[in-house]
Amino acid sequence: NNTSMSHLGNVGRLKDLLCNELLALLDSLKGKNLLLVWDKPLMTPVNMVVDTNSLKQHKVHTMYSIEATGSIGTVPAECDMAVFLVRPDPTIIKYVATYVNDKSKLPTSKSAAIVFVPNKTIPCENLLRELKVDLNRVQLTEFQLDLLPFDNDLLLCDWPNAFRDYHLKSDISSLHYLSRAIMKIQTVFGIIPNIACKGEAAKRVCDNIIRMRREYDLEDTAAIAPQIDNLIIIDRSCDPLTPLVPQLNFEGLIEEVYRPKYTRIVVSIPRDNDVEERKVALNSADEVFADLRDRHINAIGKLLSKFARNISAQFDERHQATTVAELKKIVSKLPHMQAAKNSLAVFTTVTEKVKAHTESDEYMDLYECQHELVHGYETDRANPFIESLIAREGPLPDVLRLICIQSFCNGGLKPKLAQQYMRDIAQAYGADKLVTWCNLVKAGLIAEQKPGARNHYSAIKTTLSLCPEQLSEEAPADFHYVTSGYAPISARLVQKFSQPGWRGIRDALDFLPGGPVYEAIQKVKGLRQDGPVPPVYSADTKHNLVVFVGGATYSEISALRFLSQSDDFPADYIVLTTGLLSSQSFLDPFIEEINLTNLNPFV
Template sequence: MMLRMRRELGGREPQITPQIDNLLILDRNVDLLTPLLSQLTYDGLIDEIFGINNTSVKLPPEKFMSSSQAPEEAPTEKKKIILNSSDELYGELRDKNFNAVGSLVSKKAKTITAEFDERHAAKTVSEMKHFVSKLPHLQQIRQSLSIHTSIAELIKEHTDTEEFMDSLRCQQEFINGLETDKAHPYVEDCIGKMEPLDKVLRLMCIQSYCNNGLKPKVLDYYKREIIQTYGFEHFVTLMNLEKVGLLRQHGQRNYPTIRKSLRLIVEEVNEQNPNDISYVYSGYAPLSIRLAQYNARPGWRSITEVLNLLPGPTIEEIQQIPVALRKRRSSITSSHSSVMDQKVTLVVFLGGVTFAEIAALRFLAQQDDGGTDYVIATSKIITGTSLLDSVMEKCSPVHLNPF
């Protein structure tokens, strides 16, 4: 893309001062595993369970009824909640691992209660005036706290289920390289119970990825079980998944090398106070974000062999910028040095990005001591289910003759 722009300019560099220091373009095919896994951040779980559309989510209305309302007065339409950074509490919660959300909400509730109690200690007119000035903000925070407590309760109802925990355990086994070379008992149980097909297909695709494809015997067995249980029309579904490589026969085992070299699995992960991007999946570091991390420091030359194992070519281009057009770096003594020295990296995800990956990039920016700021551009926000749906839509249909 950059080479094409340069050709259109007749080989000349643009005569403007660039605001973006680095451009990183990641094709979704480089990392199909991450979106297939269950996201474990607050934002990610909301999207996985309820679906976030244009920064809004529609939720069951009964959780947002006031205590004075009778059950028969419950609204029939779903409650629409706007999720954006103008909500101070949401800004704090969105990137947290869900296991850290409860303690943060509880701490915030105690703080708000204490601030409201200050009105009893106010004796003078000046103290009363100070409290009244804070009142609108306190009321806004309390309302936000009520909303997010209800959302957290809805999420917990889902994550506490046996089905969710069993699925998560199965995923953890796959990404750790366990039980990947044979039909997994949990996947078989899900098919036997006719659980949602998208859940079964996600698990099958995760197993295929982590095993670098399934043995022909295992793949044929899964396909036969899917068709017999969910209907022969899903032969098309399976063909489409094979066409894009989400399901495939066993080949060279690259995933174990990638997993080890890029430290995708982190054993000791702190979900409350994380020190690594792996917290967004409770022990798994998104491959896409690990690549962004290596790109920033120490550079991709340190992982050349691993890059060769990933699908597609790796292209690195350095743009020569005239000295006069380069960003001016301030001196160490300058009060604006932290702002001026900050590098901006634009990360473009072709094929979609998950909320968990966005959270991981934000975490990287915070951990980099202000050295790098990340701007994200993408074609869309995705989950594993929406990724599979898009594959089904884009693949050309296979015509079946049942006779």
């Protein structure tokens, strides 16, 4: 499973950069022996870039974590400084302020520092002043953890609600952090000469990085030969369809069923009469998972059987060993064989759980409905399945997801149909659920068709070949296998960019929502960037950084891996995203629970 970053040198270089930044920050603090107090949600992401041993080699003596409840103890006698590694969250800041102001916890002989991750904010500084924290005694600084290396070809700028924040609150914070993450990548891999983007938020990110390059005056970076040819920025709002469609690649289904936190899941493995809870990291370091992750769920069973036979054959080799040399060779292989055997047990259990999910009647009914909508069948009228789901008060997120799909695939709902769905939802689930409907309208996920407007979905579907007829789940010739019949729009845009270029699909790009198509060229010293065809349209590109503003799904990531592993395709991809989405999680931030009793003055 050769993922793209291996051609560029390891993501480890980015990890080292972040690790060194944190260790240098700790070294710069006044204290000699540090008490490090963790904001608990930061422990896993920070540990992805720096390990405990490294922290201990850089003045960290003791570590506590701030739990949701309960207090942390006094600063140990051996420590002369308390360092709080925290998010800029008012609740946490109040807790830290109370601790710092308590002389029984932090005696006046000891100092403190607050390290904000990823950013120190003015509201937090003001809050500390309001809470009477002595900022002469308490040092304020920040650790810009703008990206997390999840895997060789996957980077996360951790902002899971970026799409909602941008569309509902007009909050552009996520775009700033994402731009800063791209700048970090350029400090390691050189300036990326060609930029192409689709969508308003994508254009803002592009403008940010061009401005930041000017402000930072990255002369050192300019000296590094560019190792990434193209930066392709996709705004989630130009393809809201893909995260609404259930994924059928293995890693996508794990995301839907297990909802991993920073690629970690807990798997319950049956052991005799007991159950063993095992924490598992999902990445390419695990050979079994690396081979399974991008496959269709229906191809997993055969692969697991093949792995089981291979492992069994390797263990059987012990009985054929007759010489000391042969025995030594087998003993040296044992740890690897045992790890593979354990991994096989884990992913057999995971497969059983995922299969139970996809083979349930509820899942199959939903799949059939969304499959018809995506193929454009009768999207202009009330859908019988959606109506029956509302009538029997099925899960509201499923109802809304199907309506969002219908809206996209019909170029908006007819006004009468939108009114009908709203009325049915209010009657079945309560009028307060219309607040969620309004959120989805504001975010562009549900739209009403304007009089005389044409539905361009059919043209988009044809131009981008979204629903090819030939489908092989075990030996696919195209990446539409990731959803069993629909090729993610975003992945098609990236594919068309590499071959033959976006000029050939300009109409489809203009028909898609989300705003403008924009290209830019960053000048790089010593690189010729002239001629009649700008390099941004070149077909012989090699390495591409694909940025998803507003989150990406594993179906899209698997589709891009499929492309980069195709022998006849001339491109490799690294993905940077603000979050990892599934059809289950995409709409969650838009769903508002309102207690109507509290709003009624007569109750």
